[in-house]
Amino acid sequence: MPTRLVRAFLLPSIRTELSHTDGHGVTVLGRLVVAVSIVSAVAAVLAGFGTRAGWWHFRTGFQILTWAAYGGLGTAVLECAAFLLAWRKRQRQTAILAAIAALLGLIVVAIPWEMKRTAQRVPPIHDISTDTEDPPLFNAILALRKEAPNTADYGGPAIAAQQHAAYPDIGALLMRKPSDQAFRAAVQAAEALGWEIVAADPVGGRLEATDTTFWFGFKDDIVVRIRPQPDGSRVDVRSVSRVGRSDVGTNARRIREYMRRLGAPS
Numbered sequence: 348m349p350t351r352l353v354r355a356f357l358l359p360s361i362r363t364e365l366s367h368t369d370g371h372g373v374t375v376l377g378r379l380v381v382a383v384s385i386v387s388a389v390a391a392v393l394a395g396f397g398t399r400a401g402w403w404h405f406r407t408g409f410q411i412l413t414w415a416a417y418g419g420l421g422t423a424v425l426e427c428a429a430f431l432l433a434w435r436k437r438q439r440q441t442a443i444l445a446a447i448a449a450l451l452g453l454i455v456v457a458i459p460w461e462m463k464r465t466a467q468r469v470p471p472i473h474d475i476s477t478d479t480e481d482p483p484l485f486n487a488i489l490a491l492r493k494e495a496p497n498t499a500d501y502g503g504p505a506i507a508a509q510q511h512a513a514y515p516d517i518g519a520l521l522m523r524k525p526s527d528q529a530f531r532a533a534v535q536a537a538e539a540l541g542w543e544i545v546a547a548d549p550v551g552g553r554l555e556a557t558d559t560t561f562w563f564g565f566k567d568d569i570v571v572r573i574r575p576q577p578d579g580s581r582v583d584v585r586s587v588s589r590v591g592r593s594d595v596g597t598n599a600r601r602i603r604e605y606m607r608r609l610g611a612p613s
Contacts, residue, residue: 380425384448384455387418391455399564405590408563412459419455422448466595470509473497473588475598477519477606479507483572483585487546488555492568495589499568514599520582520606526552529573529580536609542569558586558601565590567598569605582609 390411398408426449433441474497476482482501485492492499510517522529530549537544542556545568552573557566565588572583584605586598 380422380429381444381448383418384422384426384452387415387422387455388451390415390418391458395562395564399562405563405565416456416459419452421452423452423456426452462595466593469593469596470513471593472502472506472509473591473594473598474502474506474585475510475514475517475587475602476501476583476585477517477602478583479510483553483570483583485555485568485570486553488557488568488570491545491557492589497587497589497591499587517599517602520610521576521579522582522610523579526573526575526580529582530554532609533571533573533582536605537569537571539608540605560597567594567601569601
């Protein structure tokens with residue numbers, strides 16, 4: 348699709364750009380291409396924030412992002428040609444404008460490309476736990492997941508095997524603190540990361556929270572379990588997405604960040 352698009356539209360457009368650009372600055376087509384690059388960038392941004400605001404389904408947001416990437420690719424190619432022509436004619440201001448527009452187009456392309464590349468590197472799972480044999484269970488947060496397409500039930504050995512292969516570093520944290528101190532530290536770390544605390548049970552050593560991703564506003568739920576050990580406390584964390592087959596590595600990154608913050612010297 349992108350190759351046919353380049354051959355059918357972009358290359359003839361480049362020839363038009365080259366044949367109609369004169370010494371007086373950018374052509375109408377050049378200005379149009381700059382406008383398209385700006386529109387593509389705005390569309391890419393709104394693809395996520397519009398989903399977060401509830402304007403459309405997240406799959407619609409992904410589609411908008413895809414077409415924004417096509418627009419970014421087209422403008423990047425055209426503006427690279429415009430930059431070379433303007434530079435050759437010593438039109439420095441025009442060349443700078445074309446370079447900025449090309450860079451903007453490439454950024455729009457890079458966002459979904461990197462998302463796709465990441466998705467191909469990680470397994471298509473959305474439930475990550477530091478304890479895959481006895482994963483922490485949700486309780487209070489289940490009411491918030493009633494309409495969620497993804498279940499809160501753990502997927503078992505098949506999911507565990509994929510997790511261990513992709514994220515071998517994900518594991519429990521052993522803290523040299525009694526369970527009550529470890530629990531307070533767990534709550535503080537969750538609050539520091541901006542999680543919404545749903546339930547906190549210091550006696551049972553359980554913390555349930557929800558984290559919302561910045562761009563698309565996806566809701567992921569977390570349960571933290573603290574168990575006393577002879578020399579301190581063991582902390583296990585489970586993070587589960589409400590929608591989407593793959594989390595593109597988000598839950599694993601979240602657990603890593605949380606464990607680093609929790610295990611950092613106070």
